[in-house]
Amino acid sequence: MDWRSLPPLSSLRAFAAYAETGNLTAAADALGVSHPAISQHIRALEAHFGTALMIRGGRSMTLTPEGEMLARAAQEGFGLMIQAAQALTGYDQDRPLHITATPSFAAAWLMPRLAEFRDLHPDVGIMINPTPHIVTLEPGGVDVAIRHGTGGWAGLDEEMLIASPLVLVGAPSLARKLIGKPYTEFANVPWLEEIGRTEAQNWLEARGANLTRQGPVLRVPGNLLLDGARDGQGLAVTVRCFVEADLAADRLMLLDQADLEGAGYYVVTRPGAMRAPLKAFVKWIKRAAAEAHGEPSS
Structure with a gap:
């Protein structure tokens, strides 16, 4: 890894905050710095890369294609670091475990078995979102999705629970x-x-x-x-x-x-460190699925 090719982390953090908020003032408030400091960090990044990251026009500013590419990478990287830091410090451990699953899976499979998990982990609060739609997994939001398909959800970790067409x-x-x-x-x-x-x-x-x-x-x-x-x-x-x-x-x-290869239910999570309630749930549901249906072949 070529560490010397990276710009200062503080500048990347300021740029990621701006990309997330879309507003210099909001980005400054989020980081606890001044409005001009955010602008200065962004200009430092542009000088480092030798390309414009923003199109400035009056009061509005939009990201260039290069800026959008950097923003995606920076936000993903900082998101993983925040997730790991929260896991290491115990932050967010008391937040309810947020699970999303199809209504069919939630009603027919999960609810009849969930009492066992609650008995094992009575201190873990649980929130279930039964929806037929794919829900985005974000830090501080939905922790885990149970999805049916053949896998291949980009940017996420997945493991088959139940092989079933x-x-x-x-x-x-x-x-x-x-x-x-x-x-x-x-x-x-x-x-x-x-x-x-x-x-x-x-x-x-x-x-x-x-x-x-x-x-x-x-x-x-x-x-x-x-x-x-x-x-x-x-x-x-x-x-x-x-x-x-x-x-x-x-x-x-x-x-x-x-009969599609790899068809079944998968447990899907964000990559990176898991907070303790999520880790316990994933361990439990994998065991419960194996006991009910056997180990999936794929």
């Missing part, structure tokens, strides 16, 4: 009518889909059919999706691990399965 299921009364039929026939029957998700539409489109032109769709919260499927209210695309017991008991029938 997406499947298409339906109650026997509905599913038996479709065995051996082309997917164009599937589009004519009722479907269930989680609010905010498009699995049903994506599933049909990938197989040459189009849900929007034909069969009715009932959109429900994720925790109600399988209840509706068991009642025969429609076909549903879900994760196989949620319906193994239903398939074994003939409450649901398997119509199709998407």
Whole structure:
């Protein structure tokens, strides 16, 4: 590593603070320095790199492409340093553990098991955000995400919890009518889909059919999706691990399965040091998943 190529850390810190706040005064307040000091640090960086980092026009200033590149790197680097410093000093240990997961995972898998973690760690406060949307993991915000996919979330650490593909299921009364039929026939029957998700539409489109032109769709919260499927209210695309017991008991029938390499639920965190409550939760959920489903193969 060529340490001599780096500009003064104080100048990088001032620039990162400006990039974060978008305002010289706010950046100065955040660092406890004067307004002119921030400007001086930014000009020192421009002199060091021999290029403009900001476009100055009257009262407004915007970052140049070079400035944006440096800002991203500086903010990421300082974010990791702040995270490590907080972990080392015990700062933020009492903040509730903030978990985000899909409503289906939160209702069907996490909540039935969470009492065990709370018994083991009664001093850890917990906040769960059940949402079908991908939530950004930021220092001081969401600590950990449980995401379904094939991995590859840029800039984050991930580890598979449960290897489990997406499947298409339906109650026997509905599913038996479709065995051996082309997917164009599937589009004519009722479907269930989680609010905010498009699995049903994506599933049909990938197989040459189009849900929007034909069969009715009932959109429900994720925790109600399988209840509706068991009642025969429609076909549903879900994760196989949620319906193994239903398939074994003939409450649901398997119509199709998407065998994608690496498909499953992952525990996703920011890189760097973890605060103690997060470290305890990750250790616990990995063990709970292994006990329930076995060690994932990927």
